[in-house]
Each structure stands twice: as C-alpha cells, then as structure tokens.
Amino acid sequence: MLETMAAPLPVDAVANTVQARARAISPAGPGAVRFERLGKTYHSAAGAVRALEEIDLEIPTGRIYGIIGRSGAGKSSLLRTINRLEEPTSGHVIVDGQDIGRFDENALVQLRRRVGMIFQHFNLLSAKTVRENVALPLVVAGLPRRQIDQRVDEVLALVGLEGKHDVYPSRLSGGQKQRVGIARALVHKPEILLCDEATSALDPETTLSILRLLRDINRSLGLTIILITHEMSVIREVCENVLVLEQGRIAEEGPVWQVFGDPKHDATRALLRPLSRDLPEDLAARLAPRPVAGGETIIELHYTGAQGGDPDLARLAATLGTSLRLLHGTIDRIQGHAQGTLLVAARGISEQDLDALKGHVGSARVVGYVASDV
Numbered sequence: 001m002l003e004t005m006a007a008p009l010p011v012d013a014v015a016n017t018v019q020a021r022a023r024a025i026s027p028a029g030p031g032a033v034r035f036e037r038l039g040k041t042y043h044s045a046a047g048a049v050r051a052l053e054e055i056d057l058e059i060p061t062g063r064i065y066g067i068i069g070r071s072g073a074g075k076s077s078l079l080r081t082i083n084r085l086e087e088p089t090s091g092h093v094i095v096d097g098q099d100i101g102r103f104d105e106n107a108l109v110q111l112r113r114r115v116g117m118i119f120q121h122f123n124l125l126s127a128k129t130v131r132e133n134v135a136l137p138l139v140v141a142g143l144p145r146r147q148i149d150q151r152v153d154e155v156l157a158l159v160g161l162e163g164k165h166d167v168y169p170s171r172l173s174g175g176q177k178q179r180v181g182i183a184r185a186l187v188h189k190p191e192i193l194l195c196d197e198a199t200s201a202l203d204p205e206t207t208l209s210i211l212r213l214l215r216d217i218n219r220s221l222g223l224t225i226i227l228i229t230h231e232m233s234v235i236r237e238v239c240e241n242v243l244v245l246e247q248g249r250i251a252e253e254g255p256v257w258q259v260f261g262d263p264k265h266d267a268t269r270a271l272l273r274p275l276s277r278d279l280p281e282d283l284a285a286r287l288a289p290r291p292v293a294g295g296e297t298i299i300e301l302h303y304t305g306a307q308g309g310d311p312d313l314a315r316l317a318a319t320l321g322t323s324l325r326l327l328h329g330t331i332d333r334i335q336g337h338a339q340g341t342l343l344v345a346a347r348g349i350s351e352q353d354l355d356a357l358k359g360h361v362g363s364a365r366v367v368g369y370v371a372s373d374v
C-alpha cells in the first residue's frame, strides 16, 4: 500500500523546536557505541548456538551505520545488546564511554531512553490512537500532561503525521505506521536510534520514503542510527558505513562505497549479487571463448570507486589505441564514488593489452569474443 500522508515538514524547519543537537562525527561522544570481544551463545533444548563471536567494533557518533548479513548471521542479537534487550555471554558493550553491562535498574531505564528503537512490524498498540501510542513512553516516565502534548506534537510534525493524532493504527498505511514508530522512538530525544529491519514489511516506494526520513532525522538531530537489514539496497540508500556479519563473526566492515566497490568476503559478494547484472542474454548466446577473425573483443570494466573520477571511455580508448563501443552496464554513485561494471566492445584487443588500463579502472578482463558487431 502506498502512503497517503501530509507532506512532512522540512526537517530544518522543525529542528529548532525539536532541540537539534547536531554533533560533529567523532569516534567517541554521545551516541558512540563500542563492542569489545562481544560473544553471545544461546542455550536451548537443541543445544548451544553461538550467535556472536569476538565482535570488536566501533560505531562513531552521528553515523548511519548498517549491519547486514544473511538470516541467522546474528544481526538482531548484536543490535539488541545495545539497549540490553539481549545480554551478551562475554565481552562488553560501551555506550558513550560507559560499560552498559554494569548498569543497575535505574541506569538501564535511563539507557533505554537514550536509545530509541523501531521494529519491522511497528509494535503499535492497536487500541490506542497515534497520539496515545507516541505519548506512552512519556506517560510511563511521569511527565506533566502539557509537556507530553507539546512533545507529541513536535515529533508527529517531524515525521510528517500532523492531523493524524486521533487516528487508530488500523486506519494507517504501513509507511504511516512506521512513522508513528519513529515518532515514538524519538519522544525521549535519544542519542541513538536502533532500526530492526524497519523497512522489510514495506513496498519499495514506501521503503525509500522511510529511509529518507531516517536520513533527514540523522542530519538534523545528529543522532546515531544503527540499522540491521538483509537488503544491500537499504544499505546503499542511506548508510555511511556497513558491517557484514557472517555466522556471528565480522566478515568485513568499512565505508559503504569501499565495501560495495571491492567486496573482500564471499558473504558480501553473495549479498551484493541481487544488485549486479549478468551478461545480457543476446550477448551471452553469441560469445566465443577464442578470438574470431574480423570480430570484436568483449571487455568487462569494473570500477570500485577508488579510481577517483568518473569512467572516461575516450581516455580508455586513447590508452588502448582503438575505439570502444559501450554495450551495457551500470554505474552507481555511492558517497560520491562512481562504481559499477561496464561492458565494452573493441577490435584487436587481447587480455595483455588490458594491463595498460591499470589505474584507470579497478579491473578489466576479457569476457569473450564475438564474430561481428553486436
């Protein structure tokens, strides 16, 4: 279902009323999270399951940080240690420089106010209105009515849901329900927002609108957003850094453009596969393994984003001393880095000739040969 809603206020316009706390990105400070040799083992009738092992990781303040992995990789377990919905079996979780494992009941209540959370299925109370759902954490905290009303108005404006105060969740679209979830998660002005597969139940268009809202909130309020997902497209859309988890361990970690452009681990490559395109069928059907007299060489050019600049086919052609024809390909821009794969055709080029392209492209290889122009 597509969303129908009041257009959200430009976040800049409400930032003042929502006590914007823009923070410079730094490794430590409010909203920073560190995992030290974190481990989690579940014990059940079926035996022990080691969900997380030896996780050492730093999530700096103010980032949108993505955690991705296949089903069962340990994403939820890791995320839920940050507000102690899950207790680690070993190691430490440090939030704002404090070891949260040492917190008593009182400190834990405070922690959960500083760490908001949204869920795949929204977790709204169906018998309560939008206003009542969003107000609930403040009611529990014992705030005066007037203060609660003011704060609820602020956060509902922030997520673009003015005028929906008295509506029940059953009358809202999926995207609107998630906006209510986000508003509720923000009522205590948290430093960190945890997103547990927050867009997995939404259609692609609504997913995009929720991800953009998260990005606006991150920029205007300066809070750290940590999201888990099994979709690389979600990571590509909003995250600055990504952690790939595989069987409870860190497979790789880094800026999104780097991990996407030059994946080092099989798990990352497998997760990226849905974003890549195979050889077009008509071309694959005509491909020969050896050069064909009078034919063309089909070359795959891969850009990792580390080449510093946009693909320049004229320059490549000049370097190879032949003309190039662009057949197929996709170039994405991720965090300002151009990356992707192009298929080009050229006459009289061999695998050895491609050495000359070093430095211009991430990698180049001969895919095959065709008898005549494709």
Ligand SMILES: Nc1ncnc2c1ncn2[C@@H]1O[C@H](COP(=O)(O)OP(=O)(O)OP(=O)(O)O)[C@@H](O)[C@H]1O
Pocket: 042, 043, 044, 049, 050, 051, 069, 070, 071, 072, 073, 074, 075, 076, 077, 078, 230
């Ligand atoms: N309460 C539990 N008891 C026993 N095993 C559990 C429990 N919770 C999780 N596990 C197991 O721990 C491992 C990691 O689970 P987790 O839910 O953290 O992974 P995930 O990457 O979030 O998976 P998904 O994407 O399917 O939600 C899995 O093998 C899972 O079966």
